[in-house]
Amino acid sequence: MASYRAGLKKKFMLSSISLLVMFSVFGSLLLYFFIYSGMMGLKTGLIWQTVFYIAVGITGISVIARIMVQPVIDLTDKVKEVQNGNLEVQMEVNGLSEPADEMDMLFLGFNEMVRRLRQNIHDLRQAKENAEEISRRLKKANEKLEAIFVGIPDGIMIIDRNYRIVDANPVMEKLIGKSLDELSGEHCFEMCQGRESRCSFCRADTVFQLGGHSFTQCTKRTSYGNEERIFEIYDFPLLNEAGQVEQVIEYVKDVTEAVKMQKHLEQAKNLAEIGKMGSIVAHEVRNPLNAIAGAVRFLKGEIENEELQSYLQIIDEQVKRVNAVTDEMLDYARPLFLEFSYCQIQPLIENALKTMQERIRSKKIRVQLDMDGNLPLLPLDEVQVERALLNLIDNAIDAMQPGGRLRISCYYDQAMPANSLHEVVLIIEDDGEGLGERDPEDLFKPFVTTKLRGTGLGLPVVRKIMNSHQGSVHLEPRDHVGTKAVLRFPTTLKVYEAKEHHFSYR
Numbered sequence: 386m387a388s389y390r391a392g393l394k395k396k397f398m399l400s401s402i403s404l405l406v407m408f409s410v411f412g413s414l415l416l417y418f419f420i421y422s423g424m425m426g427l428k429t430g431l432i433w434q435t436v437f438y439i440a441v442g443i444t445g446i447s448v449i450a451r452i453m454v455q456p457v458i459d460l461t462d463k464v465k466e467v468q469n470g471n472l473e474v475q476m477e478v479n480g481l482s483e484p485a486d487e488m489d490m491l492f493l494g495f496n497e498m499v500r501r502l503r504q505n506i507h508d509l510r511q512a513k514e515n516a517e518e519i520s521r522r523l524k525k526a527n528e529k530l531e532a533i534f535v536g537i538p539d540g541i542m543i544i545d546r547n548y549r550i551v552d553a554n555p556v557m558e559k560l561i562g563k564s565l566d567e568l569s570g571e572h573c574f575e576m577c578q579g580r581e582s583r584c585s586f587c588r589a590d591t592v593f594q595l596g597g598h599s600f601t602q603c604t605k606r607t608s609y610g611n612e613e614r615i616f617e618i619y620d621f622p623l624l625n626e627a628g629q630v631e632q633v634i635e636y637v638k639d640v641t642e643a644v645k646m647q648k649h650l651e652q653a654k655n656l657a658e659i660g661k662m663g664s665i666v667a668h669e670v671r672n673p674l675n676a677i678a679g680a681v682r683f684l685k686g687e688i689e690n691e692e693l694q695s696y697l698q699i700i701d702e703q704v705k706r707v708n709a710v711t712d713e714m715l716d717y718a719r720p721l722f723l724e725f726s727y728c729q730i731q732p733l734i735e736n737a738l739k740t741m742q743e744r745i746r747s748k749k750i751r752v753q754l755d756m757d758g759n760l761p762l763l764p765l766d767e768v769q770v771e772r773a774l775l776n777l778i779d780n781a782i783d784a785m786q787p788g789g790r791l792r793i794s795c796y797y798d799q800a801m802p803a804n805s806l807h808e809v810v811l812i813i814e815d816d817g818e819g820l821g822e823r824d825p826e827d828l829f830k831p832f833v834t835t836k837l838r839g840t841g842l843g844l845p846v847v848r849k850i851m852n853s854h855q856g857s858v859h860l861e862p863r864d865h866v867g868t869k870a871v872l873r874f875p876t877t878l879k880v881y882e883a884k885e886h887h888f889s890y891r
Contacts, residue, residue, distance in 0.1 A: 401449065408441045456488045460495060472503045540616075540637035543623070544573050546593055548583060551632060560605075560637065573635070578605070589633045592620045596630055602640075615641045649852055655831070666711050678704045717831065717842045721853050723766040730763055730770070730809060730874065731756050734793060737774035741782065748787045755794040763809055764878050765854065773847045773858075777813050777870050780843065784817025784868065791815055798873075808856075809874045816867040825860035855879060 415437075463474045476492035534541060540557035544550055550568045558564055561576050574580045574587070583590070588599035599620045606613050617640050623632040681701045688694060738745070738752060745752060781791055792814040799807050820828075831845050851858040855878055861869045 401445075404445050404449075408438070408445070412437050412441070456492070460491065463495065467499060467502070472499060472506065474499060539639065540635075542573065542635045542637065543632050544589060544635065545632050546630075548573050548589065550576060557637065578603075586618075588618070589620050589635065592622050592633050593630050596622050596624075598622070614639055615644050645857075652849075652852075662714075666714065670707065671711060674704050674707055713842045717846055717849070721766075721769065721849065723769060723853055725764045725766055725878070727762040728765055728767060729760060730765065730795060730811065731760065733765070733767055733771045734774060734795070734811075737771055737778055738793075740775060741778050744779070744782050745791070748782060748785065748789070750782060750785060751788070751790045753790065753792040755792070757796040759797055760795060760809060761797060761807075761876050763874050763876060765874070766850075769850045769853070773850045773872075774813075776843045776847050777872075781813055781815035781817065781868070781870075784819075785815050786817070789816050807876045809876065811872040811874065813870045813872075814863065814867060816863075819867055820860065820862045825862070828860060829858075 419433075460476060463476060466474045476495050478489050478492045478496070534554050537554065538556060540560050541554045542550060542557045543552040549570055550573050553561075553565055553568050558568065561568065563576060568576055573589075574582065574584050578584050584603070586601045586603050588601045591599050601618050601620075602615065603618060604613050604615050617638045619636040619638070621634045621636065622630040623634060625631040678701065681697050681704070685694065685697050688697070734754070734756075738754075744750075778791070785791070793812070794814075795809065795811045797807070798810050829844050829848050831842060848858050851872060854874060856872060856874045858870065858872045861871060863869050
């Protein structure tokens with residue numbers, strides 16, 4: 386038992402010496418027996434003794450080698466199986482509670498190594514599957530973020546601490562008028578506003594210094610049109626692993642339409658006030674005016690004096706003028722009930738010119754008509770649009786000296802951003818005295834006029850009509866002389882408005 390529990394080296398030595406001594410003694414006694422019994426001579430006995438020792442030695446070495454080397458061969462075979470991918474192999478070890486020798490320890494170590502290798506491979510596979518799942522989730526999240534980044538209708542731009550553009554979405558590219566390749570690495574203030582220093586309204590520096598988010602507002606003339614647009618800019622921080630602000634996201638929202646809507650609401654409020662005032666005027670002024678007009682008609686039939694008749698005529702004309710002003714005020718305050726139809730705008734322009742033909746001829750006005758041959762159908766209320774055109778043409782004729790030139794041009798403007806509607810632009814230009822230092826927007830306020838006998842409601846009515854068509858109208862001073870009225874008609878009404886209108890095709 387002690388020999389079994391001895392070390393492998395000790396077992397090898399004890400077994401070899403024991404066998405050597407045992408066979409040496411046995412061989413010597415056997416030789417002694419054969420020699421002294423006379424069965425063989427000394428020389429023959431020595432030869433047989435030598436042969437015996439050699440045979441016994443070879444046999445002993447073979448047995449010991451088989452006992453000692455075979456486990457190593459078995460272990461080598463198992464290692465090859467592991468190399469070939471078989472991780473279910475296992476070395477058989479004696480059933481004792483403790484290893485008997487180094488070979489048992491080697492077998493146990495091999496079994497443990499294979500077990501750990503099997504566990505590690507299982508853990509690695511599990512980790513790989515988890516990593517692949519996380520990668521799939523990250524890919525989906527990235528695709529969603531990319532879809533939001535590309536598809537959102539507002540501009541998004543990412544800038545670093547040097548205010549250089551890192552990334553921008555397609556809407557931002559259109560707002561600036563440059564591709565991402567042209568924007569990348571450039572200063573945002575140079576690309577957005579054409580400045581050589583940071584914009585005065587910029588709040589990105591506050592976000593870089595203090596974190597949090599910030600808000601500002603600016604105006605910019607976009608690359609896709611001449612109209613100034615109003616933008617709200619929201620700045621949000623992007624943090625690095627240390628929690629420091631590394632980049633800033635600028636979210637740029639076009640709020641021009643919202644601002645216009647606010648103005649429309651204010652105008653509607655003003656209209657309501659004017660409506661109240663108009664009703665008061667109609668009640669408090671018209672009744673006395675009607676009484677005065679009736680009295681004038683009676684006196685005209687009773688008085689024969691020519692001088693008094695002239696005074697009565699003046700009274701009658703002034704009563705009619707006050708009534709006309711009252712009518713215009715009530716008409717301006719009264720809500721428009723429009724009936725839209727898809728039609729061409731050119732016939733409406735030509736009808737308006739025919740209506741004003743007598744005035745044009747009397748002042749010898751030269752009319753130049755430039756029409757785009759590719760004008761689309763527009764959703765219009767023909768009566769109201771023609772009314773607006775008559776008002777603007779009348780103002781242009783009043784502003785010009787005899788022999789002046791009236792130019793009317795109309796074209797299809799398709800240079801709009803992807804999330805906007807296309808427009809038809811109508812321009813009416815005169816070569817009159819112009820606006821001078823007056824703010825053009827003042828002329829769209831009720832009761833503001835440049836005419837001696839004007840009521841100041843003509844242009845407000847024009848804007849009211851254009852607003853009801855979801856379009857716009859504004860005045861611009863020409864380069865040298867005269868005024869330019871620019872009207873923009875959308876080719877399609879927005880859904881929330883279109884639902885309220887009846888459409889037909891003509």
